Amino acid sequence: MATATEKIYSIGDFAKAVGLTAPTLRYYENEGLIEPHRHANGRRYYEESDVNWVKFLLHLKGTGMSISELKQYVVWRAEGDATIPQRLELLKQVKADFLVQFNEVQHHLQILNDKINWYEEKETGITTDNENFASYLQRFGHHE
Amino acid sequence: MATATEKIYSIGDFAKAVGLTAPTLRYYENEGLIEPHRHANGRRYYEESDVNWVKFLLHLKGTGMSISELKQYVVWRAEGDATIPQRLELLKQVKADFLVQFNEVQHHLQILNDKINWYEEKETGITTDNENFASYLQRFGHHE
DNA sequence: TGTTGACTTAAAGTGCACTTGAAGTTATAT
DNA sequence: ATATAACTTCAAGTGCACTTTAAGTCAACA
Incomplete structure (x- = not known):
């Protein structure tokens, strides 16, 4: 009570x-x-x-x-504790998929950052006059 | 040519x-x-x-x-270089939103990891017999 | 020469995760 | 007492990013 x-x-x-x-x-x-x-x-x-x-x-x-x-x-x-292995396996798979996505997304961010920096340098006139984004990335050693 | x-x-x-x-x-x-x-x-x-x-x-x-x-x-x-400020602003906003999501998602991963560890310890009999997830998290100082 | 596979368009369909609408009941505030 | 706000169910609608279908044209090979 x-x-x-x-x-x-x-x-x-x-x-x-x-x-x-x-x-x-x-x-x-x-x-x-x-x-x-x-x-x-x-x-x-x-x-x-x-x-x-x-x-x-x-x-x-x-x-x-x-x-x-x-x-x-x-x-x-x-269904109780008997299904703990299934739940664990599911969560581990979710985690694995998550980590793959996480890495991909960090690469996307890298490119986004590069592009932002490129625009900023272009605005302030730091880059070579007609340098394009591809060659700009090469100066930093990135690819794609 | x-x-x-x-x-x-x-x-x-x-x-x-x-x-x-x-x-x-x-x-x-x-x-x-x-x-x-x-x-x-x-x-x-x-x-x-x-x-x-x-x-x-x-x-x-x-x-x-x-x-x-x-x-x-x-x-x-x-439309050419005249719109670089707009493009830059858009990309910066995208980046800001991305970073918010990125932090949130890392917190989600933290909870997922905690849960996986909790199940694994429960399977191997390391945790106190009937300890629940909430109190397990408190042992580690996490919240939510 | 024929048939298989890749292409073309426009429109309709799919899947997910909600969101909104319609029609009605109940609780709270004046 | 009555209005209005919050609840109820069930069904239909929305938004995004594709995906599939239908009906047809075109190119390459045996």
């Missing part, structure tokens, strides 16, 4: 707490990612622990997991 | 050279990103310089630029 004062959230308040919209939360619920409680009148309510759960899901989502991958993860989680 | 042996590409060969499909190249052309030459019979052909141009566009795209932002960039580029 006396598990009294647990803070609860309406869908609107919960949406603010996790940085989503109410429709998005209903969509996630539909996709099987969340299962809020219901008041007697049918309205949803969320607890503090749901905040952490959704924030964790959003972190996973932010590493590149799709809604359906998240759903698979959630299903496995509901 | 004698700008002779310039290698040219059919759309299919060009697609392979830049890692896209022929339909995607036609789509990009429609969106105003590329403007290949045409043989007398109407068929497209691409030159070596187009390879570099498309690869550069793909780098910009990889930093988060949408097709319409790329188009804006291309339009300004076609």
Whole structure:
């Protein structure tokens, strides 16, 4: 007894707490990612622990997991510790894919930076008059 | 004279050279990103310089630029040096947005790594029997 | 000479992750 | 008491970046 004062959230308040919209939360619920409680009148309510759960899901989502991958993860989680190997394998694959993307994106940034520098030097008249971007990159030893 | 042996590409060969499909190249052309030459019979052909141009566009795209932002960039580029300030401002904004995302995504990776480690320790029985993920993270001083 | 494969256009279709709309119920504030 | 704001469901719509289809033309090879 006396598990009294647990803070609860309406869908609107919960949406603010996790940085989503109410429709998005209903969509996630539909996709099987969340299962809020219901008041007697049918309205949803969320607890503090749901905040952490959704924030964790959003972190996973932010590493590149799709809604359906998240759903698979959630299903496995509901099945208990027996599915830990599957969950671990999924997360490791997500991580591997993430790292590939991460490296690619850093290369993209490198090129973007080079181009910005090239424009800035061109504006301030530092580069050779008609030097193009390709030859500019070569001066720095970059490729592509 | 004698700008002779310039290698040219059919759309299919060009697609392979830049890692896209022929339909995607036609789509990009429609969106105003590329403007290949045409043989007398109407068929497209691409030159070596187009390879570099498309690869550069793909780098910009990889930093988060949408097709319409790329188009804006291309339009300004076609207008000549007078639009360098606009192009520079666009690229700087793209970079700023990119860096925000980049930091967020690194935090997501941190959480993913923590979770993977947590599962691995749980599998090998290193963590306290029923320790949950939240308290596990606290042991490391992370939040969320 | 024929047939296979690559090309052409324009339009419609796909997949993802939401977002919006319609029609109705309930809770809160004046 | 009544207005308005927040909730409910279910279905349809949106935006992006392609992808696929249909119907046809053209080039290269056996």
